[in-house]
Amino acid sequence: MTTASLPGPRLRQLPRTIDPLHRETSGSYLGRLAAANRISHQELSAHVEDPDRVHPGKLTTLQALHCLSGHPVDRLLRALPDLRTAELTARFTAQPLKPLPDKKWTAQPVCNRCLAALGITTHASHHVPVSTNVCLRHGRWIGRHGQQLDLHTVPEVIRAQRHHYNLVRRHGQQIVTYAMAEATDISFRWWDSSRFDRQWRRRMTELSGPKWVTFKDEIDLVACTYPGIVALAGLFASAHLRFLPFTGDERDLRRFIQEVRDRAAPGYCLEDAGKRDPLVRWIEEEPYDRSLPFYPWNPPGLPDRAQVNAQ
Structure with missing residues (x-):
């Protein structure tokens, strides 16, 4: 026609x-x-x-x-x-429907297998929570530009999506988005210097074979680094854990570093990290970041921001 x-x-x-x-x-x-x-x-x-x-x-x-x-x-x-x-x-409509909040939802391609189950052979896009990267029904990574990956050889990526959703339910979208940005920056700086990269390299081999070659923004690398980023974001999202390095108690600092080792950087040692280490820089800059208007936490000992704004 x-x-x-x-x-x-x-x-x-x-x-x-x-x-x-x-x-x-x-x-x-x-x-x-x-x-x-x-x-x-x-x-x-x-x-x-x-x-x-x-x-x-x-x-x-x-x-x-x-x-x-x-x-x-x-x-x-x-x-x-x-x-x-x-x-x-x-x-x-008989019952009023609310528009989707812009900051909590995004447009994303529909999983190809979900479409095939409906007999649809064309591409389609739908609105999903911004924390969505994986179709949990079919175990597929959904790229922003239509690329999709079967994740059944790397099930920890699928589990990371569930963990990501749980973080949002526990802490809220604003906090988790902020924490994910911090974790992504730190993680990629480590990996750029070939540090703490054993797990994502193993996942790349399981996903793409032993002769894989990839670049920073390619979908398979993004998927394989996702579990470590989500795990580290969980540390930053928790107000209790986030502020441990700043209590002045050496035991709290050791607890924080142990959490970093367990989640994303096995063997990490703060004393040997050096001034250019991204986590060292995060610890140095975090007190200053608290003055930013979009900083979503309320540090201990400071008045609640919501109460201050209401006065």
Whole structure:
């Protein structure tokens, strides 16, 4: 089908309709709807957004998808959360639906095996929590650009995803996102200097074979370093453990270093680390970072930030 054979300016229903996926992005659904009718995504989008159509004039994405797919508006709002507004959900749904919080959700490709189980052969994207990297149902790493990896030879990566979710439930998304960024930076600085890299190198061999070659941003390396990063992030996310190096008690500092050894850096020795070691620099800079406006913890001995802001 070509653009010339599309429905008229009132956007009648396309010959073939498809069901939206749970939490699918509206752009993904429009693309799959176009593919089902053998139209390019670009052609259909241009037709929907054509400024020369005067009947009924410029449509919202929700109205256009309703006309093209034939699905009721309330069903589209339930399935496609990026179309939701308070006004639309109050008007068209029996129970109000909340938009997904921007900072807690992100768009990600759907697992290919999940799609295949539904009989879908095209790509699709959906909204997932920002802490999602693995499809737990099929044990697949989901890259941001559509690449996917089977993780069954490295089950600790799958377990790390469950650990990541548990950290978010325990500490909240803001704290875990901050801790993950710190852990990623420290871990990659260690690995750049070929330190504490035995575990991720073993996983690379199990995933890609003994002759693997990879670069820092490639999906297989990101997946294989994930367990160590999540483990270290768990240390930083815990307020009790995070502040151990700053109590002035030598036993607390030794406890903190032991946690680092157990989680991510076997054999780590603070005395032999050197000033350029990323963990040494983290310990030096952490007191200053507490003054940052987005620092999510409340250090011991300081007034609660929420109470201060409320005054």
